[in-house]
Amino acid sequence: MTTPPAIPPIDPQTLVDYLGRTRWFGGKGRPFAVSAVRRIGAVPGTVEGGPTVLLQLVEVTYSDVPGDAADRVEHYQVPLACYAQAQTRLDHAFLGWWEEPELGWVHAYDALHDREAMACWQRTLHAAATAPEGVLVDADSGLTFHRLPGHDLDLQARATLFSGEQSNSSVAYGEDALMKVFRKVTPGANPDIAIHDVLTRANSDDVASLYGWVEWVDSEAEGGGEVWDLAMLQQFLRTASDGWELALASVRTLFSDPETHAAQSGGDFAGEATRLGLTLRGIHALLAEHVGTGTTPSRELAGLMAARLTPAVAAASDLAPYEAGLTALFGRVAALGELPVQRVHGDLHLGQTLRTSLGWKIVDFEGEPARPLADRVLPDSPWRDVAGMLRSFDYASRVVERSWADDPEGSEVRAHQAQEWANRAKNHFLVAYSDGAMSETDKVLLDAYVADKAVYETVYETRNRPTWVDIPLQAVAEIGAP
Ligand SMILES: Nc1ncnc2c1ncn2[C@@H]1O[C@H](COP(=O)(O)OP(=O)(O)O)[C@@H](O)[C@H]1O
Numbered sequence: 001m002t003t004p005p006a007i008p009p010i011d012p013q014t015l016v017d018y019l020g021r022t023r024w025f026g027g028k029g030r031p032f033a034v035s036a037v038r039r040i041g042a043v044p045g046t047v048e049g050g051p052t053v054l055l056q057l058v059e060v061t062y063s064d065v066p067g068d069a070a071d072r073v074e075h076y077q078v079p080l081a082c083y084a085q086a087q088t089r090l091d092h093a094f095l096g097w098w099e100e101p102e103l104g105w106v107h108a109y110d111a112l113h114d115r116e117a118m119a120c121w122q123r124t125l126h127a128a129a130t131a132p133e134g135v136l137v138d139a140d141s142g143l144t145f146h147r148l149p150g151h152d153l154d155l156q157a158r159a160t161l162f163s164g165e166q167s168n169s170s171v172a173y174g175e176d177a178l179m180k181v182f183r184k185v186t187p188g189a190n191p192d193i194a195i196h197d198v199l200t201r202a203n204s205d206d207v208a209s210l211y212g213w214v215e216w217v218d219s220e221a222e223g224g225g226e227v228w229d230l231a232m233l234q235q236f237l238r239t240a241s242d243g244w245e246l247a248l249a250s251v252r253t254l255f256s257d258p259e260t261h262a263a264q265s266g267g268d269f270a271g272e273a274t275r276l277g278l279t280l281r282g283i284h285a286l287l288a289e290h291v292g293t294g295t296t297p298s299r300e301l302a303g304l305m306a307a308r309l310t311p312a313v314a315a316a317s318d319l320a321p322y323e324a325g326l327t328a329l330f331g332r333v334a335a336l337g338e339l340p341v342q343r344v345h346g347d348l349h350l351g352q353t354l355r356t357s358l359g360w361k362i363v364d365f366e367g368e369p370a371r372p373l374a375d376r377v378l379p380d381s382p383w384r385d386v387a388g389m390l391r392s393f394d395y396a397s398r399v400v401e402r403s404w405a406d407d408p409e410g411s412e413v414r415a416h417q418a419q420e421w422a423n424r425a426k427n428h429f430l431v432a433y434s435d436g437a438m439s440e441t442d443k444v445l446l447d448a449y450v451a452d453k454a455v456y457e458t459v460y461e462t463r464n465r466p467t468w469v470d471i472p473l474q475a476v477a478e479i480g481a482p
């Protein structure tokens, strides 16, 4: 196979139009241009009559921030399935047609939508299992395919693109494996792969096992080879139900009979919350054992919370009345002294949990996607993850309660029941996580992380779902009341 050209013949406007239509592009609503397109190379594993799969990195530059801003330039991975003939079954994923120097005229489609294209990744990851050390290097493209031992891929399993809400693109190979292709990519180890690698090798039952991953070494980068993680292959959790949907269903059951008390009805989530608390405790223990622990002066953690508060108030002025109260709470954290820190999930909420027949599994260890990679991999207090889950129980109860807003009759009963549902779930989760033992320091820290998260959510909702902003704002008001 010959190396494809460094500058592909694709029209940048074609990509601008396409990005704007996708679910995963994070720059919608911002003024941007496609400033460069970097062709990585072709995925090996092609077959006669199948597509050539070309990987490319699309560089996007935003004009709404200064030239030196960290979020001015982003890179998105857009793999292309190239065919000599038009493929009408892929019309919805069509990008354009143009002349490729090595291939002639091609019809190009977003490869994630094409099972023939996704089979190339699958075949190559399968081949990597028998390569020395489970590592297959494709010298032409600089792509490297890694496999962990213990699972034989089913090459008969067909690829289907996952249709849920996602910031990346996942493809299920039947019920055998799931491949997540990262869309917004940066140089450096992807935390989702790194954490799944650690937990899989530690035989954790609390995550989907890692089967392998794909990386690209950019040999032209200044100072030598720069590694970009492009995709992750893992166990497909066949019996999984989404934790957020289960929690909503639980609250809804409660309201279907307003006379029924939570503890006696189907709408009690306490048992699941207990199991979730134990699951998180197990994950934190394994991460502490296998990645390590340390300490950080509490004034540094408090400083980060205070530093996030200032721009948050600027972005969401409804926070202003509570700024003094929140600052006082963060000040109490500053006085706590040295605090234990370790690798954590970093963005934990019910939408990152899956209930399977074998218990809860936690997914998506990438951290908050909006934060720079260097920040996301820093050790943090485990109470950050606990706080994320507590906030999520609150969200679930409030979202269902609000869906009854047009029916004033019984609203007080519903408000009371919703709060009771959330409080029971929070208490059970917390008792299970902490084994019923929290120090005064733990309590101050947890309160502060809950406040920090609610502040973040107020900004998130202001920008994404303005009609939901009162949910986190009410929590901020309870914590930071003057
Ligand atoms: N191993 C798995 N098996 C089955 N479904 C999964 C698995 N991992 C994730 N999912 C589903 O895919 C969704 C998106 O996964 P996630 O890792 O959160 O993607 P993203 O990083 O793009 O947000 C999850 O909410 C879950 O419903």
Ligand SMILES: O=P(O)(O)O[C@H]1O[C@H](CO)[C@@H](O[C@H]2O[C@H](CO)[C@@H](O)[C@H](O)[C@H]2O)[C@H](O)[C@H]1O
Pocket: 167, 244, 347, 349, 350, 351, 367, 368, 369, 388, 391, 392, 393, 395, 396, 457, 460
């Ligand atoms: O896209 P991510 O999953 O990384 O997280 C972002 O979006 C979440 C919403 O999808 C948002 O979560 C907030 O809303 C949830 C309900 O939709 C709720 O369960 C969470 O507790 C609440 O934080 C998350 O904050 C944001 O980073």
